[in-house]
Amino acid sequence: MTWRPAGVMGVAPSLVVALADHLQKLGAVERVRDPxxxxxxILxxxxxxxxxLGVCAELARSADAEFAADLTEAESAVLTALLDRLTGR
Structure with a gap:
């Protein structure tokens, strides 16, 4: 089965190409033809x-914590459950 990133992400294939180009310019990915x-x-x-990726993950965790800082533990659990449900679609 072929993995199609644009379909998985729900975006136009041209956006995936632009993202891959940018990541390659940053030295974050190497691109080779599939034999x-x-x-x-293959990226x-x-x-x-x-x-x-580690830096971005830490920044995302920090942003999430800041965003949810004023929520109670129960509210945070409800928000997480709702977001998990939405992303499962």
């Missing part, structure tokens, strides 16, 4: 990409 299908490209996360 089994020359129309496809591999580089060490620098792993570092950037």
């Amino acid at each position: 089994a299908d020359r129309r496809r490209q 591999t996360l580089t060490e620098h990409g792993r570092e950037l």
Whole structure:
């Protein structure tokens, strides 16, 4: 089965190409042709990409904590459950 990132993300394929181009320019991914299908490209996360992913994950956790700082524990649980439900669609 072929994984189609644009379909998974619900965006136009051209946006995925632009994102891949940008990540390659940052040195976050390496791009090679799929030997089994020359129309496809395989993106591999580089060490620098792993570092950037770690930084982005920490920033996201920090933003989430700041966003939900005024919620009670119960409210936070409800929000999390609702967001999980929405993203499951």
